[in-house]
Amino acid sequence: MLSPVILIPAILNGLLTGAVYALIALGLTLIYGVLHIINFAHGALLTAALFAAYFTQKLFGIDPYLAAFALAPLFFVLGYALQRFVIGPASHGDDRNMLLVTLGLAVIIENALLYAFHADTRTIDVRYSFETIAVGGSFLALPRVIGLGAVLIVALLLWALLRLTDTGKAIRAVAKEKLGAELSGIDVAHIYAMTFGLGTACLAVAACLLIPTYYVNPHVGNAFVLVAFTIVVLGGMGSVPGALIGGLFIGVVESLSGLYLGESLGQIGIFLIFILVLLVRPSGLFGERA
Amino acid sequence: MSALLAIDGLHAGYGPAEVLRGVDLEVGPGEIVAVLGSNGAGKSTLNRAISGVVRARSGSIRFDDAAVTNHKPSAIVARGLIHVPEGRRIFPNMSVAENLDLGSYRRATARRAQNRERVFTIFPRLRERHAQRAGTLSGGEQQMLAIGRGLMAEPKLIILDEPSLGLSPQLVEQLFALIARINAEGLAVLLVEQNVMQSLDVAHRAYILENGRIVMSGSPADIRANPDLRRAYLGL
Numbered sequence: 188m189l190s191p192v193i194l195i196p197a198i199l200n201g202l203l204t205g206a207v208y209a210l211i212a213l214g215l216t217l218i219y220g221v222l223h224i225i226n227f228a229h230g231a232l233l234t235a236a237l238f239a240a241y242f243t244q245k246l247f248g249i250d251p252y253l254a255a256f257a258l259a260p261l262f263f264v265l266g267y268a269l270q271r272f273v274i275g276p277a278s279h280g281d282d283r284n285m286l287l288v289t290l291g292l293a294v295i296i297e298n299a300l301l302y303a304f305h306a307d308t309r310t311i312d313v314r315y316s317f318e319t320i321a322v323g324g325s326f327l328a329l330p331r332v333i334g335l336g337a338v339l340i341v342a343l344l345l346w347a348l349l350r351l352t353d354t355g356k357a358i359r360a361v362a363k364e365k366l367g368a369e370l371s372g373i374d375v376a377h378i379y380a381m382t383f384g385l386g387t388a389c390l391a392v393a394a395c396l397l398i399p400t401y402y403v404n405p406h407v408g409n410a411f412v413l414v415a416f417t418i419v420v421l422g423g424m425g426s427v428p429g430a431l432i433g434g435l436f437i438g439v440v441e442s443l444s445g446l447y448l449g450e451s452l453g454q455i456g457i458f459l460i461f462i463l464v465l466l467v468r469p470s471g472l473f474g475e476r477a
Numbered sequence: 478m479s480a481l482l483a484i485d486g487l488h489a490g491y492g493p494a495e496v497l498r499g500v501d502l503e504v505g506p507g508e509i510v511a512v513l514g515s516n517g518a519g520k521s522t523l524n525r526a527i528s529g530v531v532r533a534r535s536g537s538i539r540f541d542d543a544a545v546t547n548h549k550p551s552a553i554v555a556r557g558l559i560h561v562p563e564g565r566r567i568f569p570n571m572s573v574a575e576n577l578d579l580g581s582y583r584r585a586t587a588r589r590a591q592n593r594e595r596v597f598t599i600f601p602r603l604r605e606r607h608a609q610r611a612g613t614l615s616g617g618e619q620q621m622l623a624i625g626r627g628l629m630a631e632p633k634l635i636i637l638d639e640p641s642l643g644l645s646p647q648l649v650e651q652l653f654a655l656i657a658r659i660n661a662e663g664l665a666v667l668l669v670e671q672n673v674m675q676s677l678d679v680a681h682r683a684y685i686l687e688n689g690r691i692v693m694s695g696s697p698a699d700i701r702a703n704p705d706l707r708r709a710y711l712g713l
């Protein structure tokens with residue numbers, strides 16, 4: 188066994204990493220919960236958001252944390268437009284086709300990014316990249332602490348939106364009872380697009396939180412989305428609190444399995460959990476049983 | 478008198494199957510019109526086509542002096558045409574109050590409290606249960622909620638698709654009294670029912686739908702007097 192001196196920082200760092208995973212999973216689970224499709228374009232859109240955060244810093248010198256306030260609405264509009272004018276119409280009224288359209292979209296976005304920026308890996312330099320703060324004897328990376336705070340705020344805003352606003356209630360209504368929602372006057376195409384926009388906006392925030400300590404290349408989003416998908420399954424497909432708690436949990440699992448099995452094997456623990464969940468409780472922690 | 482709802486030569490179906498084969502039907506302002514017909518005749522399909530969730534392949538639907546054929550369901554609701562569907566379709570994960578609020582999604586928020594009060598006056602049971610999750614209501618309460626949610630949209634015409642399904646005889650009795658009551662307030666009703674006798678008691682006119690076509694229409698007295706229909710639908 189490892190001593191608490193090593194274990195506690197590992198757990199704390201896991202929570203911090205998990206927060207950004209949770210945010211990516213939040214977008215994925217929201218879209219799944221309402222549109223009932225797995226958004227295959229999620230990874231490519233995260234990559235696009237990382238490039239956007241990278242270039243706003245490189246070209247305009249805008250700090251990524253500041254850029255989040257512009258990129259989140261921008262990606263909301265992008266996601267809204269993609270669903271409303273591309274994915275929706277291309278599905279010809281059959282929701283099952285949306286899944287294939289997102290897959291096609293992923294290929295297009297990735298290749299466009301590859302064509303534009305080549306396979307190079309890029310990073311930004313910000314002065315706080317390697318700053319740490321001491322919390323009860325553990326040293327935590329400042330950008331990750333900021334990340335956790337930001338994710339909690341986004342989750343709270345999302346919760347308030349879904350619970351308290353008319354649009355949020357309409358989103359929840361469409362998720363559970365599409366026909367009833369349509370017949371109540373809710374424009375389902377609009378609500379689908381709003382949801383897709385919100386999911387995509389989550390990615391923009393995640394990208395701004397990642398870029399100070401991470402890198403970007405045209406494929407980088409996929410690794411995150413694989414983890415996010417595990418979180419969505421663990422938390423229960425479509426469950427917002429499940430994504431949040433599942434994300435933090437998976438972050439800790441990754442950190443601890445990295446500690447015990449070595450850095451390069453850190454993600455193995457995640458996929459073991461994934462398989463375990465599928466075997467034992469396929470509906471996830473917060474999901475409704477089928 | 479111009480009709481509130483006027484359907485002309487309506488064809489609709491699913492995939493290759495044609496279900497409605499040229500339906501003509503009218504509902505006047507303030508009228509209760511019953512649509513009767515055996516299982517699978519196309520009654521619910523007719524309702525879905527009127528409310529825009531099933532495409533009309535040909536023919537026309539006019540409501541309140543405007544063409545609404547193949548308009549979006551949300552736009553049709555906004556015009557004041559409400560369809561309370563078969564199977565209730567309430568939002569099970571939300572409270573009774575939230576369900577009602579969503580019923581007035583297309584209406585000014587300012588009138589919401591007033592509309593809710595009206596629904597609670599008609600259905601005191603919903604007031605008692607306003608905070609309860611809709612999915613945990615009894616079947617009868619869910620039907621009240623479905624109708625209440627429809628009334629929240631301030632409709633001019635309400636389509637009720639088998640509202641008495643699964644209700645006890647006593648509740649069915651109350652339901653028909655309720656239909657007469659909301660109609661007396663000026664609301665037109667298109668009623669699809671299995672309870673033929675009670676429907677004919679409350680309706681001003683009725684249509685018989687058979688295999689996607691209207692085979693007869695007239696006053697309840699006419700329908701009752703027709704010997705073929707007596708045998709087929711009234712079991713007499």
Ligand SMILES: Nc1ncnc2c1ncn2[C@@H]1O[C@H](COP(=O)(O)OP(=O)(O)OP(=O)(O)O)[C@@H](O)[C@H]1O
Nearest residue numbers: 491494496514515516517518519520521522523563
């Ligand atoms: N979504 C659908 N896809 C394919 N066929 C359908 C669909 N809905 C209904 N049908 C078919 O259309 C026909 C008419 O169905 P509809 O539900 O309109 O009948 P109905 O008159 O309302 O019957 P009931 O009294 O049993 O409710 C039936 O043959 C039915 O099988």
Ligand SMILES: [Mg+2]
Nearest residue numbers: 520521522563
């Ligand atoms: Mg029916």
